[in-house]
Amino acid sequence: MINLDLSRLNPLELKVYQAIHAYAAEHPNLNITEAALISECSISKVSKLSKKLGFANFKQYMDFVYGRTPIEKVSSSELERLKKFIDDFDSKLVTDFIDILDNYDKIILFGYGPSYLIAQYFEYKLRIFTNKTVIALTDELSVRSMVDNKTLLVVLTTTGTFKSFQNIFEIVKAKGGEVLVVSEEYNPSLISTCDKMFWLSKFPQPTEFQPHEKTRTAFLIFIEEVIDRLRRPH
DSSP states (O other): OEEEEGGGSOHHHHHHHHHHHHHHTTSSSOOHHHHHHHHTSOHHHHHHHHHHTTOSSHHHHHHHHTTOOOOOOSOOOHHHHHHHHHHTOOTHHHHHHHHHHTTOSEEEEEOSTHHHHHHHHHHHHHHHHOOSEEEEEOSHHHHHHHOOTTEEEEEEESSSOSSOOHHHHHHHHHTTOEEEEEESSOOGGGGGGOSEEEEOOSSOOOTTSOGGGSOOHHHHHHHHHHHHHHHSOO
16 A cells, blocks of 8 residues: 655655656656756755655666556456455555545545445445535536635546546645545556545456446455544544
8 A cells, every 4th residue: 555645745856757757758667866867966965865765776767657557467356355455454555645634624425336325326325424514526517616715626436547547636736625535546647636545456347348447345344444444422
């Protein structure tokens, strides 16, 4: 699991981050010396940035950027996959999610297709266990009319490949809100469409499944863990 939060970066670190990603998009196998050179900073600053983003080192950071992050290569049955997911579940992600929610008055849960149905379920639960304005949406026009500078838009997506979230991100940022992408499967291209990103599982579903055919069980497990934490007395 990964919690990528760009708001932790200071202006210099954000500049380095942007330079690295712009260069990596056009060039394979960026090393730390090259990263320091194109970012006009020291190797130690690049190393520090990697760790601040939540990676063990620069190599792991680049594995993530280039899609080389180690994941389970053999697709097993859904029950076996979910068992691995549960065994690997990082409860800190639940804590981080709730901490982020606490900073906003309005929560928009956004998804396409089956992910929208999950967003509606999450909306129902959050309305019961929080006093926030919570709404599930699936179209850009509604987002444009609802979002403001006190809004967190949470994108729920299994693969991030069904449809781009770039327009949604730009709409929210223009209104002063923030975007958190919660993706089940690893997809580094989502980084450019959000302020924060949660990656839930390193155990993928079968590649022959289309995005709308994949299960949303991992989302439901994550949601129920969030709700369980919220319902506990403080």
